[in-house]
Amino acid sequence: MTSDLRLGVNIDHVATVRNARGSGYPDPVRAALLAAEAGADGITAHLREDRRHITDDDIARLAEGLTIPLNLEMAATEEMLGIALRHRPHAACIVPERREERTTEGGLDAAGHLNHLAPMVSELTAANIRVSLFIEPDPRQIEAAVRLKAPVVELHTGRYCELTGEAQVAELRRIADAAALAAKNGIEVHAGHGLTFDNVVPIAAIPQLRELNIGHFLIGEAIFDGLGPVVRRMRALMDEAR
């Protein structure tokens, strides 16, 4: 039986492999359908401003063809807002973006950009899109999410995944405290970034978490074991932790 913790499979890096050769394959939509068959509860795709992996056409096909919820990760720009409003994904997760970064480094500074984010959160919410803010596990950012009336936050687990020993335990505590604070304020709590078979269990055991979004590791492992088996194994680890 699956637990109350949903697994969102991020298929960005299927598109990274496709784009490396400018070919039509491997197709991230095919990967999304396979992940759904293997037990993913949702699909996450990050349409970066530089289109380095997922493309506009991928988003159109995902929005059209998925039977499980689509979580569109997007920068807080007018262009991305327009795309979200056009395709109406189940959820939109607002993430920070820097063109020169290799991956999403740190969370969105919601506290520092309240005035910019407020109309965006309202417009997405009015369009029936569930807004999530991808933030650091920091009480200041949770308070900003409360002020913005964001229904969901996703806590960035990247630092936790990179640390070891006592420092990792301290970061895990920071994530658990942030999850408790957000849930106490009526916010649904998700987490993700950098999660693997080896580090997922302590995160999945945080009782307030309702969803984990995992991509890069799963797509990498799929090269060796196939996407279906690795999604099923991640699901099983998450379920055992609850």
Ligand SMILES: CC(=O)[C@@H](O)[C@H](O)COP(=O)(O)O
């Ligand atoms: C916001 C986030 O954590 C995911 O989108 C993940 O970062 C995959 O995309 P990149 O590897 O391009 O950052």
Ligand SMILES: NCC(=O)COP(=O)(O)O
């Ligand atoms: N929001 C996090 C996400 O979608 C997946 O991150 P990663 O597992 O690719 O690092």
